[in-house]
Amino acid sequence: MEKNSKIYVAGHLGLVGSAITKNLKLKGYDNLVSRSFEELDLTDQVAVQQFFEEEKPEYVILAAAKVGGIVANNTYRGQFIYENLQIQNNVIHQSYVHGVKKLLFLGSTCIYPKMAPQPMPEDCLLTDTLEYTNEPYAIAKIAGLKMCESYNLQYGTNFISVMPTNLYGPNDNFNLETSHVLPAMVRKIHLANALEDNNWDVIREDLNRRPVEGVNGESQEFEILAMLNKYGIEQTEESVTLNLWGTGKPMREFLWSEDMADACVFLLENRDFADVVEESQGETAGTKEVRNTHINIGTGKEITIRELSEAIQNEIGFKGIIEFDVTKPDGTMRKLTDPSKLHKLGWKHRIELEEGIKLMYEHYLK
Secondary structure: OOOOOOOOOOOOHHHHHHHHHHOOOOOOOOOOOOOOOOOOOOHHHHHHHHHHHOOOEEEEEEOOOOOHHHHHHHHHHHHHHHHHHHHHHHHHHHHHHOOOEEEEEOOHHHOOOOOOOOOHHHEEEEEEEEOHHHHHHHHHHHHHHHHHHHHHHOOOOOEEEEEEEEEEEOOOOOOOOOOOOOHHHHHHHHHHHHHHHOOOOHHHHHHHOOEEOEEEOOOOOHHHHHHHHOOEEEEEOOOEEEEEEOOOOOOOOOEHHHHHHHHHHHHHHHHOOHHHHHHHEEEEEEEEEEEOOOOOOOOOOOEEEEHHHHHHHHOOOOOOOOEOOOOOOOOEEEEEEEOOOHHHHOOOOOOOOOHHHHHHHHHOOO
């Protein structure tokens, strides 16, 4: 890519897209194109076609997606598969139609089987059953990856795919109904800590910034307490208890979003589909096959959900009790990526989880 190449970042306001946009700007790319959801609905085929005809981007980064944690994935199953398929189909196809030089598609490690080998290499894709709670989202992401591969093989496009592990960082989603585990924990423990200190100014300020189910900082105290209790934050005479879903035993890998962005730009600058094909070819019954051309982006390190909650608790200074509701689902017990393919190319993460949690909480307070 040239520094003045026209680059379209789809989903530039989200956790992933904003981090990639920031990284591109820091590296001197100054011809970036973006649209908010209000300006361009990527599920609208005609609108996406018109956008590509007008803007004619040379490079596309497809970071737009409907995302959420275990509750949102399991609750809004139809929306998650439909909207993600629509977004991917429209952007990938129009990138082909309008001769985009290179497209980067961002997937998710939930595409791997529930009982995948640990750590998960790229070639374990489609070898077993998916985790049920996020199956619709995973199927959509697998379809996007395979669409990129298929267009490359049939039309000669240069569409590459990456599979980042669990991400956290600036512009994360702190909505208690839809957020992923780490930002949800940060907010819940922040609110639990304020309740423990009887600091209602902090609680009301937080809810004014991010209301929950219509409850904001102007709501009555009993309404706020009822909402907090619904999300696991309970005040007793002795202390404050935070109740989290599951057993706390599942292990997760976490990557600072700005590290992920750096890896994405690194691959855009240094990797083409043709390079990946050479490493991904197999042969069955005399037929050449190209599979699993995507690249994992991760740290190769993991932590239990219980240990994560304790690390966040220590950072925030919450002295109350954290309990786990074993009647609620855990999801996949382990989801550790094998980032060796990316490491061999010369890229490794910089921000370790302890530092990342500190940065995350500082960001949240701002």
